[in-house]
Amino acid sequence: MKHPLKIKIAVLAGICGAMVVLGISLGSVPLTWPQLLSPEYRLILFIRLWRLLLAAVTGSGLAVAGIILQALLRNPLAEPYLLGTSSGAGLGAVIAAIIGAGSIYLPLSAFMGAIAATLCVLQLSRIGNRLPIQAIILNGVIVSIALSGIIVFLISTSPNEALHGLMWWLWGSLQVFDPILLTVVTIIVVSGIICAYVFAQDLNALCLGEENATHVGVNTENVKIVLFFVTAIMTASLVSICGIIGFVGLIIPHATRFWTSPNHKILIPVTCLAASAFMIGCDLISRSIAAPMEIPIGIVTAIIGAPIFLVVFKTKQTGKSKP
Amino acid sequence: MKIIRLIISLLFCFLCLDSWAQDAAVAKKLRIISLAPATTEILFALGLDQDIVAVSQFCNYPKPALTKEKAGTFSAPDIEKIVYLKPDIIFCAGLEQAETVHKLRQLGFNVCVSDPKNFEELFSSISAIAGCTHTEAAAQMLIAEMKKRINSVRVRASRRTYEKKQKVFIEIWHDPLITAGRTSFLNELITLAGGENISRTISRPYGIVGPEFVITNNPDCILLAYMQPAQARETIRKRLGWQKISAVSANRIYGDIDPNILLRPGPRAVEALEEIYERLYPDETSSKN
Amino acid sequence: MSEMIAVRNLCGGYTHIPVIHDVSFSIRKGETVGIIGPNGSGKSTLLRLLSRVLYPEKGEVLLENRNIRTFPLKEFCRRVAFVSQEAPTEFSFSSREIVAMGRIPYLRRLEPENQNDKDAIAEAMRLTDVLELAEREIQTLSAGEYQRVILARALAQKTELILLDEPTSHLDIGHQVQFLDLLRMLNRRHCVTIAMVIHDLNLASEYCDRLILLHEGRIFQTGTPEDILTYQNLETVYKTVVVVRKNPVSQKPYIVLVPQEQLCPRN
Numbered sequence: 001m002k003h004p005l006k007i008k009i010a011v012l013a014g015i016c017g018a019m020v021v022l023g024i025s026l027g028s029v030p031l032t033w034p035q036l037l038s039p040e041y042r043l044i045l046f047i048r049l050w051r052l053l054l055a056a057v058t059g060s061g062l063a064v065a066g067i068i069l070q071a072l073l074r075n076p077l078a079e080p081y082l083l084g085t086s087s088g089a090g091l092g093a094v095i096a097a098i099i100g101a102g103s104i105y106l107p108l109s110a111f112m113g114a115i116a117a118t119l120c121v122l123q124l125s126r127i128g129n130r131l132p133i134q135a136i137i138l139n140g141v142i143v144s145i146a147l148s149g150i151i152v153f154l155i156s157t158s159p160n161e162a163l164h165g166l167m168w169w170l171w172g173s174l175q176v177f178d179p180i181l182l183t184v185v186t187i188i189v190v191s192g193i194i195c196a197y198v199f200a201q202d203l204n205a206l207c208l209g210e211e212n213a214t215h216v217g218v219n220t221e222n223v224k225i226v227l228f229f230v231t232a233i234m235t236a237s238l239v240s241i242c243g244i245i246g247f248v249g250l251i252i253p254h255a256t257r258f259w260t261s262p263n264h265k266i267l268i269p270v271t272c273l274a275a276s277a278f279m280i281g282c283d284l285i286s287r288s289i290a291a292p293m294e295i296p297i298g299i300v301t302a303i304i305g306a307p308i309f310l311v312v313f314k315t316k317q318t319g320k321s322k323p
Numbered sequence: 324m325k326i327i328r329l330i331i332s333l334l335f336c337f338l339c340l341d342s343w344a345q346d347a348a349v350a351k352k353l354r355i356i357s358l359a360p361a362t363t364e365i366l367f368a369l370g371l372d373q374d375i376v377a378v379s380q381f382c383n384y385p386k387p388a389l390t391k392e393k394a395g396t397f398s399a400p401d402i403e404k405i406v407y408l409k410p411d412i413i414f415c416a417g418l419e420q421a422e423t424v425h426k427l428r429q430l431g432f433n434v435c436v437s438d439p440k441n442f443e444e445l446f447s448s449i450s451a452i453a454g455c456t457h458t459e460a461a462a463q464m465l466i467a468e469m470k471k472r473i474n475s476v477r478v479r480a481s482r483r484t485y486e487k488k489q490k491v492f493i494e495i496w497h498d499p500l501i502t503a504g505r506t507s508f509l510n511e512l513i514t515l516a517g518g519e520n521i522s523r524t525i526s527r528p529y530g531i532v533g534p535e536f537v538i539t540n541n542p543d544c545i546l547l548a549y550m551q552p553a554q555a556r557e558t559i560r561k562r563l564g565w566q567k568i569s570a571v572s573a574n575r576i577y578g579d580i581d582p583n584i585l586l587r588p589g590p591r592a593v594e595a596l597e598e599i600y601e602r603l604y605p606d607e608t609s610s611k612n
Numbered sequence: 613m614s615e616m617i618a619v620r621n622l623c624g625g626y627t628h629i630p631v632i633h634d635v636s637f638s639i640r641k642g643e644t645v646g647i648i649g650p651n652g653s654g655k656s657t658l659l660r661l662l663s664r665v666l667y668p669e670k671g672e673v674l675l676e677n678r679n680i681r682t683f684p685l686k687e688f689c690r691r692v693a694f695v696s697q698e699a700p701t702e703f704s705f706s707s708r709e710i711v712a713m714g715r716i717p718y719l720r721r722l723e724p725e726n727q728n729d730k731d732a733i734a735e736a737m738r739l740t741d742v743l744e745l746a747e748r749e750i751q752t753l754s755a756g757e758y759q760r761v762i763l764a765r766a767l768a769q770k771t772e773l774i775l776l777d778e779p780t781s782h783l784d785i786g787h788q789v790q791f792l793d794l795l796r797m798l799n800r801r802h803c804v805t806i807a808m809v810i811h812d813l814n815l816a817s818e819y820c821d822r823l824i825l826l827h828e829g830r831i832f833q834t835g836t837p838e839d840i841l842t843y844q845n846l847e848t849v850y851k852t853v854v855v856v857r858k859n860p861v862s863q864k865p866y867i868v869l870v871p872q873e874q875l876c877p878r879n
Binding site for chain 1: 664665685686688690698701702705713716769
Binding site: 027028029031041043044047048103104156166167168175177178179183186293294 | 326330380395396398399401402403404406407421422424425426429430531
């Protein structure tokens with residue numbers, strides 16, 4: 001914690017760059033760089049680049065959504081799926097699979113499910129024109145559990161083979177080959193991150209509590225509505241194409257906040273770097289550890305993320321107990 | 324912007340691949356990838372051994388398939404490997420591989436899907452595969468051979484119409500208890516072999532049933548369609564209330580048919596048919612020897 | 613002295629059930645006003661009705677003859693600052709970052725701090741004597757140090773009025789006097805108007821020009837400490853026996869509490 005910020009950012013940027021290089025070089029087909037750049041294997045190069053881009057976008061999007069929610073809800077366990085997005089998306093996907101809507105409509109159905117679940121949570125929590133924080137957390141948990149129950153019920157009563165194909169959903173996958181979908185989601189996520197950065201001042205103030213934020217001129221109710229909306233759209237679009245990838249949105253914000261600064265003007269860009277490096281690294285591991293099989297990325301983020309979280313948490317604890 | 328360039332380049336690749344695939348199809352040597360074990364067996368039976376560049380990890384029959392390049396598992400294709408091998412056609416199975424099929428088609432590959440539920444559909448499937456690969460003559464021979472063997476079993480089964488039909492319970496998995504419904508391939512096999520699938524009331528291909536269902540329907544024999552350890556039959560005998568079932572008391576629990584031939588709608592399905600017939604009417608087999 | 617804040621027939625509370633009933637008073641520019649009263653009399657609620665955190669059910673609050681709701685929030689916060697009794701948040705900001713948040717009313721969203729802002733922050737930290745704590749994380753500060761940082765944040769807002777909610781409750785005597793001396797200096801030398809909710813009647817007596825005594829959500833009486841702090845008023849409102857003396861040094865009223873066992877039987 002004593003090293004100056006600039007050095008830490010440089011280290012993170014270096015790690016991120018190294019991950020990108022590794023991500024391009026490694027794959028199930030061993031190819032040298034000249035081979036990759038030749039027109040013959042260009043499609044493989046693009047597949048790898050798409051994957052890296054999606055990993056970076058997914059990591060940054062989920063981590064920034066986590067940052068926003070942790071600041072708005074002032075709860076260290078807040079993460080992007082708290083508003084019911086993951087169960088809502090899952091329900092949308094299962095319904096699409098059951099009615100045989102086909103793989104083309106699955107992302108759209110998942111997106112609508114996620115947004116519907118989030119709107120439900122926010123509407124349930126609303127009192128007049130205000131959105132009380134405790135209500136949101138409680139309602140988010142309740143709605144998530146209820147929707148998960150419906151999903152399990154649907155899966156068990158209609159053993160449609162198509163549902164087997166949805167197993168990847170539970171643990172996430174970065175294999176998306178629709179360039180239009182990828183572009184749309186990238187634009188959504190990048191816009192969301194920029195929006196969060198624009199509101200960095202408000203997020204800083206909200207960390208002090210809503211009352212204190214109001215006392216320094218932050219219109220808390222408006223900010224909450226805008227930022228919940230941004231978080232919901234970002235998370236919903238990511239879940240609808242990648243499935244559920246956990247831990248990134250919870251852990252990376254804590255780790256970067258601890259390592260650099262809680263000031264959102266610094267936290268948001270640094271977290272994007274860190275989350276991208278983390279996701280690309282996890283993606284590399286998921287592809288290479290049990291080659292040619294691929295471990296679902298959500299499992300890797302969990303296995304690697306949990307120890308990181310424990311280390312960060314422990315270090316924070318011991319730091320606090322010192323006089 | 325970088326994204327726009329990438330999109331344009333990807334579109335360009337699609338177009339190249341598409342036209343190249345069409346050209347390649349006309350040329351003599353096809354590059355085939357099969358991600359479904361049943362389809363792999365069909366391709367080998369049609370004599371396409373040399374044209375297969377890769378199979379899935381679970382394609383284990385016939386023996387030469389084991390030496391082929393592996394392109395992923397049943398549900399998770401190795402996309403990079405597939406792209407690298409530049410196939411002309413990729414064969415996939417039905418609904419379980421829907422996501423895989425979608426992804427491969429998005430990348431511009433020619434994907435053929437087959438998911439036969441009975442012999443009629445299997446023969447159409449074989450003909451379709453032969454049509455894609457210009458092996459119509461071999462297909463006709465294969466189909467004729469299969470029809471001959473099926474008819475032989477059908478005739479023998481019809482001679483036993485004076486008896487009550489044998490009731491059969493197919494156990495595809497033990498926990499949960501999964502069986503084959505009316506629209507499954509196994510149902511067709513049992514019916515053709517002169518038996519009666521007690522689960523034919525289930526309209527789906529597969530269904531989960533409770534043990535009381537089996538006890539109530541009292542099958543004459545039980546077929547296990549999964550690899551089991553040696554004591555499996557003892558365990559089944561010990562299931563609560565199952566001692567009353569005819570199949571259990573008459574010791575007619577058969578776990579010795581290779582599950583791969585039971586569950587793969589391919590050329591060996593006729594072998595499965597014959598094996599099932601022998602289990603249903605063991606007296607005929609023993610008297611033949 | 614001109615009127616800065618005018619409260620007219622104010623009714624309000626945290627929910628629709630009002631805690632404050634029909635309260636009217638005014639605060640003049642340059643005054644130090646103390647709001648006192650027993651627990652549950654609505655002191656903190658009243659203060660929050662003045663700071664725009666709570667909406668009034670009835671009545672209005674005027675700042676320089678304009679209803680406070682008609683000001684855009686940031687402009688209001690350039691005129692009125694608030695010092696609450698808060699524990700350091702679990703986010704480990706540095707002291708300077710906390711004080712810098714006091715400049716938010718002057719900064720548009722992506723606008724970086726200019727020299728003006730930096731000067732205001734430095735000045736605020738100098739006045740409150742927290743300059744050497746600038747880079748320390750707030751969780752490492754003591755209660756007294758953190759309270760001064762919060763005050764610095766309010767000072768950085770460069771407002772004409774500061775509202776304080778029991779700013780000295782959890783400070784020891786030394787820090788209490790230090791803090792209130794600082795407020796007095798700001799009031800006298802920098803013309804900052806002060807309105808504070810204060811628990812300790814003796815501190816209120818020493819440091820406030822005027823007192824507002826609240827009782828069950830209504831104003832019991834307003835006036836100078838000499839007028840308000842009589843044993844009759846205090847026994848009625850606080851329902852306990854007190855003795856009022858004069859502080860030998862400042863001549864201000866000085867309240868002595870009387871434990872039960874010291875009471876002589878009365879006729």
